[in-house]
Amino acid sequence: MNDGPDWRPVKRVRAFEEVVAQIEEQISTGRLRAGDKLPGERALAAALGVSRPSVREAMRVLEAMGVLVANTGSGPEAGAILAGSAGPALTGVLGLHLGLANFAVDDVVETRLLIESWAVEAAARHASEADLDRLRAIVAAMDAPDVSAEQFNEQDTEFHTAIAELSGNALVATFMRALRDTVRRHQQRAVVELGSNTEALRADHRAILAAIEARDPHAAAEAVAAHLRRAYPRVGRGR
Amino acid sequence: MNDGPDWRPVKRVRAFEEVVAQIEEQISTGRLRAGDKLPGERALAAALGVSRPSVREAMRVLEAMGVLVANTGSGPEAGAILAGSAGPALTGVLGLHLGLANFAVDDVVETRLLIESWAVEAAARHASEADLDRLRAIVAAMDAPDVSAEQFNEQDTEFHTAIAELSGNALVATFMRALRDTVRRHQQRAVVELGSNTEALRADHRAILAAIEARDPHAAAEAVAAHLRRAYPRVGRGR
DNA sequence: AACCACGCTGTGGTCAGACCACGCGATCGC
DNA sequence: GCGATCGCGTGGTCTGACCACAGCGTGGTT
Numbered sequence: 001m002n003d004g005p006d007w008r009p010v011k012r013v014r015a016f017e018e019v020v021a022q023i024e025e026q027i028s029t030g031r032l033r034a035g036d037k038l039p040g041e042r043a044l045a046a047a048l049g050v051s052r053p054s055v056r057e058a059m060r061v062l063e064a065m066g067v068l069v070a071n072t073g074s075g076p077e078a079g080a081i082l083a084g085s086a087g088p089a090l091t092g093v094l095g096l097h098l099g100l101a102n103f104a105v106d107d108v109v110e111t112r113l114l115i116e117s118w119a120v121e122a123a124a125r126h127a128s129e130a131d132l133d134r135l136r137a138i139v140a141a142m143d144a145p146d147v148s149a150e151q152f153n154e155q156d157t158e159f160h161t162a163i164a165e166l167s168g169n170a171l172v173a174t175f176m177r178a179l180r181d182t183v184r185r186h187q188q189r190a191v192v193e194l195g196s197n198t199e200a201l202r203a204d205h206r207a208i209l210a211a212i213e214a215r216d217p218h219a220a221a222e223a224v225a226a227h228l229r230r231a232y233p234r235v236g237r238g239r
Numbered sequence: 240m241n242d243g244p245d246w247r248p249v250k251r252v253r254a255f256e257e258v259v260a261q262i263e264e265q266i267s268t269g270r271l272r273a274g275d276k277l278p279g280e281r282a283l284a285a286a287l288g289v290s291r292p293s294v295r296e297a298m299r300v301l302e303a304m305g306v307l308v309a310n311t312g313s314g315p316e317a318g319a320i321l322a323g324s325a326g327p328a329l330t331g332v333l334g335l336h337l338g339l340a341n342f343a344v345d346d347v348v349e350t351r352l353l354i355e356s357w358a359v360e361a362a363a364r365h366a367s368e369a370d371l372d373r374l375r376a377i378v379a380a381m382d383a384p385d386v387s388a389e390q391f392n393e394q395d396t397e398f399h400t401a402i403a404e405l406s407g408n409a410l411v412a413t414f415m416r417a418l419r420d421t422v423r424r425h426q427q428r429a430v431v432e433l434g435s436n437t438e439a440l441r442a443d444h445r446a447i448l449a450a451i452e453a454r455d456p457h458a459a460a461e462a463v464a465a466h467l468r469r470a471y472p473r474v475g476r477g478r
Numbered sequence: 479a480a481c482c483a484c485g486c487t488g489t490g491g492t493c494a495g496a497c498c499a500c501g502c503g504a505t506c507g508c
Numbered sequence: 509g510c511g512a513t514c515g516c517g518t519g520g521t522c523t524g525a526c527c528a529c530a531g532c533g534t535g536g537t538t
Contacts, residue, residue, distance in 0.1 A: 012520095014519095014520065014521090015520075016299065016520095024334075024335060024338070027335060027338040027339060028334075028338040030338075033339070033340075034339045034340065034341070040488075040489065040490080041489085041490065042488095042489090050521085050522090051521060051522045051523075052522090052523090053292055053521070053522075053523095054520090054521070054522085056292075056296060056490085057295060057296055057299045058299075059490090060255065060296045060297075060299045060300050060303075061299050061300070061302075062335075063300075064299075064300040064303045064304060065303060065328075065332045065335055066332065066336070067335050067336070067339065070489095070490065070491095071489080071490075071529095071530095072251075072489055072490045072491075072528070072529050072530075073488085073489060073490080073528090073529050073531065074487070074488050074489055074529085074530050074531045074532080075488095075489090075530065075531045075532080076531090077530085077531090078488080078489050078490080078529090078530070078531080079488095079489065079490080080490085082339065085341060086332050086333070086336045086342075089304075089332050090329070090332065092304060093304045093305065093325050093328050093329065093332070094325070094410075095263075095267075096263060096266060096301075096306050096325075097305070097306070097324075099266040099267040099269075100266060100272070100273045100306065100321065101272070101273065102273070102324060102325060102409065103325075103409050103413075104409070107408045107409055107410040107411070108410055110408055110410075110411075111408060111410050111411055111414070114353070114354065114357045114411070115353065115354075118353045169346045169349055169350060170341065170342050170343070170346055171333075171346040171347055171349075171350050172346070172349075172350055172353070174342075175414075251491095253490095253491065253492090254491075254492070254493095255491090279517075279518065279519080280518085280519065281517095281518090289492085289493090290492060290493045290494070291493090291494090292491095292492070292494095293492070293493085295519090295520085298519095309518095309519065309520095310518080310519075311499075311500050311501075311518055311519045311520075312499090312500050312501035312502065312517090312518060312519080313500085313501055313502045313503080313516075313517055313518055314501065314502040314503080314518090315502090316501090316502090317500090317501075317502080317517080317518050317519080318517095318518065318519080319519085
Protein backbone atom coordinates (compact mmCIF):
# COMPACT_ATOMS: atom_id res chain seq x y z
CA MET A 1 0.00 0.00 0.00
CA ASN A 2 3.05 2.24 0.46
CA ASP A 3 3.98 3.98 -2.78
CA GLY A 4 6.96 5.89 -1.48
CA PRO A 5 7.28 9.26 0.13
CA ASP A 6 4.32 10.90 -1.62
CA TRP A 7 4.28 13.70 0.92
CA ARG A 8 2.10 16.53 0.01
CA PRO A 9 4.33 19.59 0.09
CA VAL A 10 3.51 22.37 2.45
CA LYS A 11 0.39 24.21 1.59
CA ARG A 12 1.09 27.82 0.92
CA VAL A 13 -0.24 29.88 3.76
CA ARG A 14 -0.94 33.46 2.92
CA ALA A 15 -0.89 36.03 5.68
CA PHE A 16 -4.56 36.87 5.46
CA GLU A 17 -5.44 33.18 5.70
CA GLU A 18 -3.64 32.98 8.99
CA VAL A 19 -5.57 36.01 10.20
CA VAL A 20 -8.86 34.44 9.14
CA ALA A 21 -7.89 31.19 10.83
CA GLN A 22 -7.08 32.92 14.09
CA ILE A 23 -10.35 34.81 14.12
CA GLU A 24 -12.22 31.63 13.25
CA GLU A 25 -10.54 29.93 16.16
CA GLN A 26 -11.52 32.71 18.52
CA ILE A 27 -15.06 32.19 17.35
CA SER A 28 -15.23 28.43 17.60
CA THR A 29 -13.62 28.43 21.02
CA GLY A 30 -16.13 30.97 22.20
CA ARG A 31 -13.69 33.75 22.94
CA LEU A 32 -15.45 35.80 20.30
CA ARG A 33 -19.20 35.83 20.23
CA ALA A 34 -21.88 37.47 18.13
CA GLY A 35 -22.06 41.14 18.95
CA ASP A 36 -18.44 41.46 19.94
CA LYS A 37 -16.32 44.11 18.35
CA LEU A 38 -12.93 43.34 16.87
CA PRO A 39 -9.89 45.49 17.54
CA GLY A 40 -9.18 48.12 14.95
CA GLU A 41 -7.41 47.11 11.80
CA ARG A 42 -4.23 48.82 12.85
CA ALA A 43 -4.22 47.26 16.30
CA LEU A 44 -4.99 43.84 14.87
CA ALA A 45 -2.21 44.16 12.34
CA ALA A 46 0.26 45.05 15.06
CA ALA A 47 -0.93 42.27 17.36
CA LEU A 48 -0.67 39.62 14.66
CA GLY A 49 2.54 40.89 13.18
CA VAL A 50 1.16 41.46 9.70
CA SER A 51 0.43 44.53 7.68
CA ARG A 52 -2.85 46.30 7.55
CA PRO A 53 -3.68 45.22 3.99
CA SER A 54 -3.42 41.60 5.07
CA VAL A 55 -5.81 42.24 7.94
CA ARG A 56 -8.13 43.99 5.56
CA GLU A 57 -8.18 41.07 3.16
CA ALA A 58 -9.08 38.82 6.04
CA MET A 59 -11.89 41.20 6.94
CA ARG A 60 -13.24 41.04 3.42
CA VAL A 61 -13.32 37.26 3.57
CA LEU A 62 -15.16 37.18 6.86
CA GLU A 63 -17.50 39.87 5.65
CA ALA A 64 -18.25 37.86 2.51
CA MET A 65 -19.15 34.91 4.70
CA GLY A 66 -21.61 37.06 6.59
CA VAL A 67 -19.67 36.82 9.83
CA LEU A 68 -19.01 40.50 10.45
CA VAL A 69 -20.00 43.94 9.31
CA ALA A 70 -17.63 46.89 9.11
CA ASN A 71 -18.67 50.43 9.88
CA THR A 72 -16.74 53.66 9.61
CA GLY A 73 -16.77 56.53 12.04
CA SER A 74 -16.46 56.29 15.78
CA GLY A 75 -18.67 55.25 18.65
CA PRO A 76 -20.27 51.93 19.54
CA GLU A 77 -21.43 51.30 15.99
CA ALA A 78 -18.02 51.76 14.43
CA GLY A 79 -15.51 49.06 13.73
CA ALA A 80 -15.83 45.43 12.75
CA ILE A 81 -18.69 43.80 14.61
CA LEU A 82 -19.42 40.09 14.67
CA ALA A 83 -22.99 39.60 13.72
CA GLY A 84 -24.82 38.93 10.58
CA SER A 85 -26.68 35.98 9.25
CA ALA A 86 -25.54 33.47 6.72
CA GLY A 87 -28.45 34.25 4.41
CA PRO A 88 -27.04 36.89 2.10
CA ALA A 89 -23.72 35.11 1.90
CA LEU A 90 -25.40 31.87 0.86
CA THR A 91 -27.51 33.66 -1.71
CA GLY A 92 -24.42 35.23 -3.18
CA VAL A 93 -22.55 31.96 -3.37
CA LEU A 94 -25.43 30.11 -4.93
CA GLY A 95 -26.11 32.84 -7.45
CA LEU A 96 -22.49 32.98 -8.56
CA HIS A 97 -22.23 29.25 -9.03
CA LEU A 98 -25.50 29.25 -10.87
CA GLY A 99 -23.93 31.72 -13.27
CA LEU A 100 -20.86 29.54 -13.55
CA ALA A 101 -23.10 26.61 -14.47
CA ASN A 102 -21.94 24.60 -11.51
CA PHE A 103 -25.61 24.17 -10.71
CA ALA A 104 -28.72 24.15 -12.85
CA VAL A 105 -31.75 26.26 -12.11
CA ASP A 106 -33.75 23.07 -11.98
CA ASP A 107 -31.49 21.81 -9.22
CA VAL A 108 -32.22 24.90 -7.19
CA VAL A 109 -35.97 24.68 -7.64
CA GLU A 110 -35.96 20.97 -6.94
CA THR A 111 -33.98 21.49 -3.77
CA ARG A 112 -36.33 24.21 -2.71
CA LEU A 113 -39.27 21.87 -3.21
CA LEU A 114 -37.58 19.23 -1.13
CA ILE A 115 -36.78 21.56 1.73
CA GLU A 116 -40.02 23.44 1.71
CA SER A 117 -42.09 20.27 1.67
CA TRP A 118 -40.37 19.17 4.83
CA ALA A 119 -40.66 22.59 6.42
CA VAL A 120 -44.36 22.90 5.78
CA GLU A 121 -44.96 19.47 7.26
CA ALA A 122 -43.18 20.50 10.41
CA ALA A 123 -45.06 23.80 10.43
CA ALA A 124 -48.39 22.02 10.11
CA ARG A 125 -47.49 19.92 13.11
CA HIS A 126 -46.67 22.58 15.60
CA ALA A 127 -47.64 26.05 14.45
CA SER A 128 -49.07 28.14 17.25
CA GLU A 129 -52.11 30.33 16.85
CA ALA A 130 -49.85 33.37 16.71
CA ASP A 131 -47.87 31.75 13.92
CA LEU A 132 -51.06 31.15 11.99
CA ASP A 133 -52.06 34.77 12.46
CA ARG A 134 -48.81 35.85 10.94
CA LEU A 135 -49.38 33.68 7.88
CA ARG A 136 -52.97 34.87 7.61
CA ALA A 137 -51.82 38.48 7.65
CA ILE A 138 -49.38 37.87 4.79
CA VAL A 139 -51.97 36.05 2.72
CA ALA A 140 -54.47 38.83 3.33
CA ALA A 141 -51.93 41.43 2.28
CA MET A 142 -51.32 39.59 -0.96
CA ASP A 143 -55.04 39.56 -1.65
CA ALA A 144 -55.30 43.32 -1.38
CA PRO A 145 -56.42 44.88 -4.65
CA ASP A 146 -53.57 47.30 -5.24
CA VAL A 147 -50.43 45.23 -4.80
CA SER A 148 -47.70 45.88 -7.33
CA ALA A 149 -45.75 43.05 -8.87
CA GLU A 150 -42.81 43.94 -6.71
CA GLN A 151 -44.84 43.98 -3.52
CA PHE A 152 -46.37 40.68 -4.51
CA ASN A 153 -42.98 39.13 -4.91
CA GLU A 154 -41.86 40.58 -1.61
CA GLN A 155 -44.80 39.17 0.25
CA ASP A 156 -44.48 35.87 -1.50
CA THR A 157 -40.95 35.63 -0.16
CA GLU A 158 -42.26 36.62 3.23
CA PHE A 159 -44.85 33.87 3.15
CA HIS A 160 -42.48 31.10 2.23
CA THR A 161 -39.81 32.29 4.61
CA ALA A 162 -42.32 32.42 7.43
CA ILE A 163 -43.24 28.81 6.79
CA ALA A 164 -39.62 27.79 6.85
CA GLU A 165 -39.12 29.57 10.13
CA LEU A 166 -42.12 27.81 11.58
CA SER A 167 -40.32 24.53 11.02
CA GLY A 168 -38.19 25.44 14.02
CA ASN A 169 -34.98 24.77 12.13
CA ALA A 170 -33.01 27.96 11.60
CA LEU A 171 -30.72 26.37 9.06
CA VAL A 172 -33.62 25.20 6.93
CA ALA A 173 -35.10 28.68 7.08
CA THR A 174 -31.81 30.17 5.94
CA PHE A 175 -31.49 27.70 3.08
CA MET A 176 -35.06 28.38 2.04
CA ARG A 177 -34.58 32.09 1.84
CA ALA A 178 -31.29 31.73 -0.01
CA LEU A 179 -32.80 29.35 -2.53
CA ARG A 180 -35.81 31.50 -3.12
CA ASP A 181 -33.74 34.64 -3.51
CA THR A 182 -31.45 32.86 -5.90
CA VAL A 183 -34.28 31.70 -8.11
CA ARG A 184 -35.93 35.06 -7.95
CA ARG A 185 -32.84 36.99 -8.89
CA HIS A 186 -32.23 34.62 -11.74
CA GLN A 187 -35.71 34.68 -13.14
CA GLN A 188 -36.08 38.43 -12.82
CA ARG A 189 -32.99 38.67 -14.93
CA ALA A 190 -34.90 36.78 -17.62
CA VAL A 191 -38.57 37.53 -17.70
CA VAL A 192 -41.13 38.54 -15.12
CA GLU A 193 -43.82 36.53 -16.68
CA LEU A 194 -46.32 35.92 -13.95
CA GLY A 195 -48.10 39.12 -14.91
CA SER A 196 -51.71 39.12 -13.83
CA ASN A 197 -51.71 35.40 -13.23
CA THR A 198 -51.31 35.93 -9.53
CA GLU A 199 -54.77 34.63 -8.70
CA ALA A 200 -53.70 31.00 -9.08
CA LEU A 201 -50.67 31.59 -6.93
CA ARG A 202 -52.71 33.30 -4.27
CA ALA A 203 -55.15 30.43 -4.28
CA ASP A 204 -52.23 28.10 -3.74
CA HIS A 205 -51.15 30.12 -0.76
CA ARG A 206 -54.61 29.95 0.71
CA ALA A 207 -54.60 26.19 0.21
CA ILE A 208 -51.24 25.86 1.94
CA LEU A 209 -52.43 27.98 4.83
CA ALA A 210 -55.63 25.96 5.09
CA ALA A 211 -53.69 22.73 5.28
CA ILE A 212 -51.50 24.11 8.03
CA GLU A 213 -54.56 25.33 9.90
CA ALA A 214 -56.06 21.88 9.56
CA ARG A 215 -52.86 20.39 11.02
CA ASP A 216 -52.57 18.17 8.01
CA PRO A 217 -48.86 17.79 7.20
CA HIS A 218 -49.38 15.59 4.20
CA ALA A 219 -51.91 17.90 2.59
CA ALA A 220 -49.67 20.86 3.31
CA ALA A 221 -46.73 19.21 1.58
CA GLU A 222 -48.93 18.36 -1.37
CA ALA A 223 -50.14 21.95 -1.58
CA VAL A 224 -46.60 23.27 -1.55
CA ALA A 225 -45.54 20.84 -4.25
CA ALA A 226 -48.49 21.85 -6.40
CA HIS A 227 -47.69 25.50 -5.85
CA LEU A 228 -44.08 25.16 -6.89
CA ARG A 229 -44.97 23.06 -9.89
CA ARG A 230 -47.28 25.82 -10.98
CA ALA A 231 -44.72 28.53 -10.39
CA TYR A 232 -41.88 26.67 -12.09
CA PRO A 233 -43.54 24.33 -14.56
CA ARG A 234 -40.42 23.19 -16.34
CA VAL A 235 -38.94 21.47 -13.34
CA GLY A 236 -39.30 17.84 -12.50
CA ARG A 237 -39.47 16.49 -16.03
CA GLY A 238 -36.87 14.27 -17.43
CA ARG A 239 -35.13 13.12 -14.32
CA MET B 240 -49.83 53.83 3.36
CA ASN B 241 -47.44 56.69 2.69
CA ASP B 242 -45.50 57.57 5.82
CA GLY B 243 -43.45 60.40 4.41
CA PRO B 244 -40.10 60.49 2.67
CA ASP B 245 -38.62 57.55 4.53
CA TRP B 246 -35.77 57.34 2.07
CA ARG B 247 -33.10 54.83 2.73
CA PRO B 248 -29.76 56.47 3.25
CA VAL B 249 -27.45 55.99 0.33
CA LYS B 250 -25.78 52.70 0.44
CA ARG B 251 -22.08 53.15 0.77
CA VAL B 252 -20.34 51.62 -2.17
CA ARG B 253 -16.81 50.63 -1.54
CA ALA B 254 -14.41 50.30 -4.43
CA PHE B 255 -13.89 46.59 -4.03
CA GLU B 256 -17.65 46.02 -4.02
CA GLU B 257 -17.88 47.67 -7.38
CA VAL B 258 -15.12 45.41 -8.64
CA VAL B 259 -16.91 42.33 -7.32
CA ALA B 260 -20.15 43.50 -8.88
CA GLN B 261 -18.57 43.98 -12.27
CA ILE B 262 -16.98 40.54 -12.21
CA GLU B 263 -20.26 39.03 -11.05
CA GLU B 264 -21.99 40.72 -13.95
CA GLN B 265 -19.47 39.36 -16.41
CA ILE B 266 -20.22 35.94 -15.00
CA SER B 267 -23.99 36.09 -15.03
CA THR B 268 -24.05 37.53 -18.53
CA GLY B 269 -21.82 34.72 -19.68
CA ARG B 270 -18.89 36.87 -20.74
CA LEU B 271 -16.85 35.07 -18.12
CA ARG B 272 -17.14 31.33 -17.82
CA ALA B 273 -15.62 28.64 -15.66
CA GLY B 274 -12.04 28.08 -16.67
CA ASP B 275 -11.47 31.59 -17.89
CA LYS B 276 -8.55 33.53 -16.58
CA LEU B 277 -8.93 37.06 -15.28
CA PRO B 278 -6.55 39.84 -16.23
CA GLY B 279 -3.70 40.43 -13.85
CA GLU B 280 -4.35 42.45 -10.75
CA ARG B 281 -2.43 45.41 -12.08
CA ALA B 282 -4.20 45.38 -15.41
CA LEU B 283 -7.57 45.02 -13.76
CA ALA B 284 -6.84 47.87 -11.41
CA ALA B 285 -5.88 50.11 -14.30
CA ALA B 286 -8.89 49.08 -16.37
CA LEU B 287 -11.33 49.72 -13.56
CA GLY B 288 -9.69 52.88 -12.33
CA VAL B 289 -9.05 51.61 -8.82
CA SER B 290 -5.95 50.71 -6.92
CA ARG B 291 -4.48 47.30 -6.71
CA PRO B 292 -5.42 46.72 -3.06
CA SER B 293 -9.06 47.28 -3.96
CA VAL B 294 -8.81 44.71 -6.71
CA ARG B 295 -7.15 42.34 -4.31
CA GLU B 296 -9.91 42.70 -1.74
CA ALA B 297 -12.41 41.86 -4.45
CA MET B 298 -10.35 38.80 -5.31
CA ARG B 299 -10.42 37.66 -1.71
CA VAL B 300 -14.20 37.93 -1.64
CA LEU B 301 -14.63 35.93 -4.82
CA GLU B 302 -12.09 33.42 -3.62
CA ALA B 303 -13.95 33.01 -0.34
CA MET B 304 -17.10 32.28 -2.31
CA GLY B 305 -15.29 29.55 -4.18
CA VAL B 306 -15.55 31.33 -7.49
CA LEU B 307 -11.89 31.62 -8.35
CA VAL B 308 -8.49 30.37 -7.36
CA ALA B 309 -5.34 32.45 -7.47
CA ASN B 310 -1.96 31.05 -8.37
CA THR B 311 1.44 32.65 -8.44
CA GLY B 312 4.14 32.22 -10.99
CA SER B 313 3.69 32.37 -14.72
CA GLY B 314 2.28 30.12 -17.38
CA PRO B 315 -1.21 28.80 -17.99
CA GLU B 316 -1.77 27.91 -14.35
CA ALA B 317 -0.90 31.32 -13.02
CA GLY B 318 -3.28 34.13 -12.28
CA ALA B 319 -6.87 34.20 -11.10
CA ILE B 320 -8.85 31.40 -12.70
CA LEU B 321 -12.62 31.04 -12.51
CA ALA B 322 -13.42 27.59 -11.36
CA GLY B 323 -13.95 25.93 -8.11
CA SER B 324 -16.97 24.43 -6.50
CA ALA B 325 -19.17 25.94 -3.87
CA GLY B 326 -18.50 23.13 -1.46
CA PRO B 327 -15.64 24.42 0.66
CA ALA B 328 -17.15 27.89 0.76
CA LEU B 329 -20.45 26.53 2.05
CA THR B 330 -18.71 24.43 4.64
CA GLY B 331 -16.81 27.44 5.87
CA VAL B 332 -19.89 29.59 6.11
CA LEU B 333 -21.88 26.94 7.92
CA GLY B 334 -19.09 26.18 10.34
CA LEU B 335 -18.57 29.80 11.25
CA HIS B 336 -22.23 30.43 11.88
CA LEU B 337 -22.40 27.27 13.89
CA GLY B 338 -19.72 28.75 16.09
CA LEU B 339 -21.60 31.99 16.30
CA ALA B 340 -24.63 30.05 17.51
CA ASN B 341 -26.71 31.22 14.60
CA PHE B 342 -27.48 27.57 14.04
CA ALA B 343 -27.65 24.60 16.34
CA VAL B 344 -25.85 21.36 15.66
CA ASP B 345 -29.20 19.64 15.80
CA ASP B 346 -30.41 21.86 12.99
CA VAL B 347 -27.52 20.75 10.86
CA VAL B 348 -28.04 17.05 11.52
CA GLU B 349 -31.76 17.36 11.00
CA THR B 350 -31.24 19.14 7.71
CA ARG B 351 -28.81 16.50 6.64
CA LEU B 352 -31.34 13.80 7.41
CA LEU B 353 -33.95 15.61 5.38
CA ILE B 354 -31.72 16.07 2.37
CA GLU B 355 -30.12 12.66 2.46
CA SER B 356 -33.45 10.89 2.77
CA TRP B 357 -34.57 12.54 -0.42
CA ALA B 358 -31.27 11.88 -2.16
CA VAL B 359 -31.24 8.21 -1.35
CA GLU B 360 -34.77 7.82 -2.61
CA ALA B 361 -33.75 9.36 -5.89
CA ALA B 362 -30.66 7.20 -5.97
CA ALA B 363 -32.67 4.05 -5.41
CA ARG B 364 -34.85 5.01 -8.34
CA HIS B 365 -32.26 5.47 -11.01
CA ALA B 366 -28.84 4.25 -9.96
CA SER B 367 -27.01 2.52 -12.78
CA GLU B 368 -25.08 -0.68 -12.35
CA ALA B 369 -21.85 1.33 -12.46
CA ASP B 370 -23.15 3.56 -9.69
CA LEU B 371 -23.92 0.53 -7.59
CA ASP B 372 -20.43 -0.81 -8.17
CA ARG B 373 -19.00 2.41 -6.87
CA LEU B 374 -21.04 2.16 -3.70
CA ARG B 375 -20.15 -1.49 -3.28
CA ALA B 376 -16.47 -0.65 -3.54
CA ILE B 377 -16.74 1.95 -0.81
CA VAL B 378 -18.65 -0.36 1.48
CA ALA B 379 -16.11 -3.10 0.88
CA ALA B 380 -13.26 -0.76 1.67
CA MET B 381 -14.88 0.15 4.97
CA ASP B 382 -15.20 -3.53 5.84
CA ALA B 383 -11.49 -4.11 5.42
CA PRO B 384 -9.87 -5.21 8.67
CA ASP B 385 -7.19 -2.55 9.01
CA VAL B 386 -9.00 0.73 8.47
CA SER B 387 -8.00 3.51 10.84
CA ALA B 388 -10.59 5.78 12.40
CA GLU B 389 -9.56 8.53 10.06
CA GLN B 390 -9.84 6.36 6.99
CA PHE B 391 -13.20 5.15 8.19
CA ASN B 392 -14.43 8.69 8.50
CA GLU B 393 -13.06 9.53 5.08
CA GLN B 394 -14.80 6.62 3.44
CA ASP B 395 -17.99 7.33 5.31
CA THR B 396 -17.99 10.79 3.80
CA GLU B 397 -17.29 9.21 0.46
CA PHE B 398 -20.24 6.89 0.78
CA HIS B 399 -22.75 9.54 1.71
CA THR B 400 -21.46 11.99 -0.86
CA ALA B 401 -21.69 9.35 -3.54
CA ILE B 402 -25.33 8.75 -2.69
CA ALA B 403 -26.03 12.46 -2.89
CA GLU B 404 -24.38 12.64 -6.29
CA LEU B 405 -26.47 9.72 -7.48
CA SER B 406 -29.55 11.81 -6.87
CA GLY B 407 -28.66 13.71 -10.01
CA ASN B 408 -28.93 17.05 -8.26
CA ALA B 409 -25.57 18.77 -8.01
CA LEU B 410 -26.82 21.31 -5.52
CA VAL B 411 -28.11 18.64 -3.19
CA ALA B 412 -24.78 16.87 -3.42
CA THR B 413 -22.96 20.06 -2.54
CA PHE B 414 -25.23 20.72 0.41
CA MET B 415 -24.80 17.19 1.62
CA ARG B 416 -21.06 17.36 1.59
CA ALA B 417 -21.04 20.74 3.31
CA LEU B 418 -23.40 19.56 6.02
CA ARG B 419 -21.46 16.40 6.65
CA ASP B 420 -18.15 18.22 6.78
CA THR B 421 -19.60 20.77 9.14
CA VAL B 422 -20.88 18.14 11.52
CA ARG B 423 -17.68 16.21 11.28
CA ARG B 424 -15.47 19.17 11.99
CA HIS B 425 -17.62 20.06 14.93
CA GLN B 426 -17.74 16.63 16.47
CA GLN B 427 -14.07 15.96 15.97
CA ARG B 428 -13.48 19.12 17.94
CA ALA B 429 -15.29 17.46 20.81
CA VAL B 430 -14.82 13.72 21.03
CA VAL B 431 -14.22 10.95 18.52
CA GLU B 432 -16.37 8.57 20.39
CA LEU B 433 -17.38 6.01 17.82
CA GLY B 434 -14.36 3.95 18.77
CA SER B 435 -14.73 0.34 17.81
CA ASN B 436 -18.46 0.69 17.40
CA THR B 437 -18.10 0.88 13.67
CA GLU B 438 -19.72 -2.49 13.08
CA ALA B 439 -23.22 -1.10 13.58
CA LEU B 440 -22.49 1.78 11.26
CA ARG B 441 -21.08 -0.53 8.61
CA ALA B 442 -24.14 -2.72 8.90
CA ASP B 443 -26.24 0.37 8.32
CA HIS B 444 -24.29 1.12 5.19
CA ARG B 445 -24.84 -2.38 3.91
CA ALA B 446 -28.55 -2.01 4.58
CA ILE B 447 -28.69 1.27 2.69
CA LEU B 448 -26.81 -0.23 -0.22
CA ALA B 449 -29.10 -3.26 -0.22
CA ALA B 450 -32.17 -1.04 -0.36
CA ILE B 451 -30.75 0.87 -3.29
CA GLU B 452 -29.88 -2.36 -5.05
CA ALA B 453 -33.43 -3.53 -4.47
CA ARG B 454 -34.72 -0.29 -6.03
CA ASP B 455 -36.75 0.34 -2.92
CA PRO B 456 -36.76 4.12 -2.28
CA HIS B 457 -38.85 3.91 0.85
CA ALA B 458 -36.68 1.27 2.48
CA ALA B 459 -33.58 3.22 1.50
CA ALA B 460 -34.89 6.37 3.16
CA GLU B 461 -35.75 4.40 6.25
CA ALA B 462 -32.30 2.89 6.36
CA VAL B 463 -30.67 6.30 6.08
CA ALA B 464 -32.86 7.70 8.82
CA ALA B 465 -32.00 4.79 11.08
CA HIS B 466 -28.33 5.23 10.32
CA LEU B 467 -28.30 8.91 11.17
CA ARG B 468 -30.31 8.36 14.32
CA ARG B 469 -27.72 5.86 15.40
CA ALA B 470 -24.82 8.14 14.55
CA TYR B 471 -26.34 11.22 16.19
CA PRO B 472 -28.68 9.89 18.85
CA ARG B 473 -29.48 13.17 20.50
CA VAL B 474 -31.19 14.68 17.51
CA GLY B 475 -34.88 14.60 16.83
CA ARG B 476 -36.08 14.73 20.39
CA GLY B 477 -38.06 17.58 21.71
CA ARG B 478 -39.15 19.21 18.53
C1' DA C 479 -27.33 77.94 33.19
C1' DA C 480 -28.61 75.96 28.88
C1' DC C 481 -27.41 75.23 24.35
C1' DC C 482 -25.20 74.87 20.03
C1' DA C 483 -21.15 74.88 16.88
C1' DC C 484 -16.70 73.63 16.24
C1' DG C 485 -12.82 70.71 16.13
C1' DC C 486 -10.34 66.68 17.98
C1' DT C 487 -9.81 61.84 17.50
C1' DG C 488 -10.31 57.28 16.05
C1' DT C 489 -12.55 54.36 12.70
C1' DG C 490 -12.52 52.06 8.06
C1' DG C 491 -11.51 53.17 2.89
C1' DT C 492 -8.18 54.18 -0.56
C1' DC C 493 -4.09 54.99 -2.77
C1' DA C 494 0.90 54.91 -4.61
C1' DG C 495 5.03 52.68 -4.87
C1' DA C 496 8.13 49.41 -3.76
C1' DC C 497 10.05 44.78 -2.94
C1' DC C 498 9.74 39.60 -2.59
C1' DA C 499 9.03 34.58 -4.01
C1' DC C 500 7.71 31.91 -7.49
C1' DG C 501 7.68 29.49 -11.97
C1' DC C 502 7.36 29.31 -16.93
C1' DG C 503 9.86 30.09 -21.09
C1' DA C 504 13.39 31.78 -23.93
C1' DT C 505 18.09 32.35 -24.34
C1' DC C 506 22.82 31.30 -23.96
C1' DG C 507 26.69 28.25 -23.34
C1' DC C 508 28.57 23.88 -23.54
C1' DG D 509 21.40 18.80 -29.20
C1' DC D 510 20.68 19.78 -24.69
C1' DG D 511 20.94 21.54 -20.20
C1' DA D 512 21.73 25.42 -16.98
C1' DT D 513 20.57 30.20 -16.50
C1' DC D 514 18.41 34.50 -16.73
C1' DG D 515 14.34 37.44 -17.76
C1' DC D 516 9.93 38.70 -16.78
C1' DG D 517 5.28 38.59 -15.33
C1' DT D 518 2.43 36.65 -11.77
C1' DG D 519 0.40 37.08 -7.06
C1' DG D 520 1.88 38.27 -2.03
C1' DT D 521 3.37 41.66 1.21
C1' DC D 522 4.67 45.81 3.23
C1' DT D 523 5.15 50.91 4.19
C1' DG D 524 3.33 55.27 4.76
C1' DA D 525 0.29 58.43 3.67
C1' DC D 526 -4.24 60.74 2.96
C1' DC D 527 -9.42 60.81 2.88
C1' DA D 528 -14.39 60.63 4.62
C1' DC D 529 -17.04 59.80 8.31
C1' DA D 530 -19.13 59.87 12.99
C1' DG D 531 -19.04 60.49 17.94
C1' DC D 532 -17.95 63.37 21.64
C1' DG D 533 -15.78 66.74 24.25
C1' DT D 534 -14.87 71.57 24.60
C1' DG D 535 -15.51 76.04 23.90
C1' DG D 536 -18.18 80.09 23.17
C1' DT D 537 -22.65 82.13 22.70
C1' DT D 538 -27.14 83.24 24.15
